Amino acid sequence: MDVRDAGFQGNLDADQSESQISHLALDIGGSLIKLVYFSRNKDSPIDNNKDSKDSVIEGRLNFSNFETSKINDCLEFILSKKLHLGGFRCHEAPDGDKILIKATGGGAYKFADLIKEKLGVSIEKEEEMDCLVAGANFLLKAVHQEAFTYMDGRKEFVHIDHNDLYPYLLVNIGSGVSMIKVDGDGKFERISGTSVGGGTFWGLGRLLTNCKSFDELLELSHQGNNRVIDMLVGDIYGGLDYSKIGLSSTTIASSFGKAISDNRELEDYKPEDIARSLLRMISNNIGQISYLNALRFGLKRIFFGGFFIRSHAFTMDTISVAVNFWSKGEAKAMFLRHEGFLGALGAFMSYEKCGRDDSMAHQSVQRYPVCKPIVGDKICYPLNGDLNDNGSLECSVYAV
Ligand SMILES: Nc1ncnc2c1ncn2[C@@H]1O[C@H](COP(=O)(O)OP(=O)(O)O)[C@@H](O)[C@H]1O
Numbered sequence: 342m343d344v345r346d347a348g349f350q351g352n353l354d355a356d357q358s359e360s361q362i363s364h365l366a367l368d369i370g371g372s373l374i375k376l377v378y379f380s381r382n383k384d385s386p387i388d389n390n391k392d393s394k395d396s397v398i399e400g401r402l403n404f405s406n407f408e409t410s411k412i413n414d415c416l417e418f419i420l421s422k423k424l425h426l427g428g429f430r431c432h433e434a435p436d437g438d439k440i441l442i443k444a445t446g447g448g449a450y451k452f453a454d455l456i457k458e459k460l461g462v463s464i465e466k467e468e469e470m471d472c473l474v475a476g477a478n479f480l481l482k483a484v485h486q487e488a489f490t491y492m493d494g495r496k497e498f499v500h501i502d503h504n505d506l507y508p509y510l511l512v513n514i515g516s517g518v519s520m521i522k523v524d525g526d527g528k529f530e531r532i533s534g535t536s537v538g539g540g541t542f543w544g545l546g547r548l549l550t551n552c553k554s555f556d557e558l559l560e561l562s563h564q565g566n567n568r569v570i571d572m573l574v575g576d577i578y579g580g581l582d583y584s585k586i587g588l589s590s591t592t593i594a595s596s597f598g599k600a601i602s603d604n605r606e607l608e609d610y611k612p613e614d615i616a617r618s619l620l621r622m623i624s625n626n627i628g629q630i631s632y633l634n635a636l637r638f639g640l641k642r643i644f645f646g647g648f649f650i651r652s653h654a655f656t657m658d659t660i661s662v663a664v665n666f667w668s669k670g671e672a673k674a675m676f677l678r679h680e681g682f683l684g685a686l687g688a689f690m691s692y693e694k695c696g697r698d699d700s701m702a703h704q705s706v707q708r709y710p711v712c713k714p715i716v717g718d719k720i721c722y723p724l725n726g727d728l729n730d731n732g733s734l735e736c737s738v739y740a741v
Pocket residue numbers: 369370371372373374408446514515516517538539540541542543555556646647648649650651681
């Protein structure tokens with residue numbers, strides 16, 4: 342994809358018509374459905390010259406998400422914007438299966454029949470790990486200032502040397518957590534995972550604090566103080582560091598450890614403090630397991646994705662501190678601006694395979710431009726903290 346200039350914008354303009362939208366891809370996970378679709382700029386002509394290798398269509402990649410439990414709202418959204426027409430056509434298929442939409446994640450299996458019934462299109466399933474890796478590689482190669490470090494409240498963009506990107510560890514924190522060693526385009530191995538992930542934080546957090554939304558839980562954690570519930574080294578060592586083994590008095594010795602000794606009930610704790618301890622416990626644990634897996638394979642760079650992160654300062658800070666602490670400063674935690682959309686982007690990129698399929702190349706050439714990452718073009722992003730919700734990425738796609 343030739344990303345010439347990019348910025349995050351709102352959703353589609355109201356007057357964008359169906360003919361301007363193509364390539365809908367879905368990632369239907371345990372918690373959230375992620376959508377990526379391309380919308381052509383109104384003034385960008387569709388180039389029907391199928392012999393040309395260089396026809397460029399300018400437009401935007403749009404990103405949206407819905408809770409998986411509200412899949413019907415998502416399908417209504419797709420219908421209202423006619424996004425379901427942005428699939429690819431398979432002439433050999435029986436009538437009802439002629440339009441196929443790329444989808445990945447467990448929900449591509451679980452909801453295939455519902456989608457067929459409600460949208461009248463079929464799902465072409467793409468493997469989840471393939472998509473995560475393809476999405477991450479695309480972002481790291483094609484989008485300037487995609488990756489950044491976050492430590493002590495400071496965000497620093499990381500220059501990615503395309504000739505020295507691999508190997509790296511990709512940690513996707515969704516409902517559960519997958520850890521993938523990436524060695525190249527399409528070359529990877531899922532080396533580990535843990536069931537203590539984003540679903541755990543949201544599930545336990547909802548039960549313990551009674552909050553009604555994930556954002557409310559994050560907001561609570563922002564205001565809380567984990568020291569009220571966590572048992573610190575200093576609580577055990579009379580306010581002292583345990584310097585012989587490198588633990589300062591403020592290190593958490595036992596997450597939620599004070600809750601056992603206090604004779605206090607759940608309602609005696611502030612929801613803010615519970616949310617803070619929980620977020621810290623889960624982020625710390627993921628950071629530590631990630632580092633141990635990086636160590637197993639000698640990987641120095643760890644990229645974190647998944648909607649759990651939500652560009653949340655405290656989450657990123659905790660993960661970074663854990664990686665830094667355990668690696669003694671050797672390994673680096675890096676985050677991705679499109680953190681939650683790796684799988685959906687990977688499914689989106691897989692439309693390229695359709696363009697290369699001889700049996701339908703003709704139709705694909707004319708109707709469905711194919712994205713080809715082209716590295717090195719500069720993109721300028723507005724730097725604010727709220728880029729990943731329904732933002733869009735301006736780009737050009739090459740029709741092949
Ligand atoms: N609005 C939200 N509703 C629910 N969970 C959210 C929301 N925003 C972020 N999350 C977090 O993101 C996690 C899901 O991340 P995601 O990468 O979409 O995984 P999955 O593919 O399993 O749905 C949730 O478990 C939760 O921790």
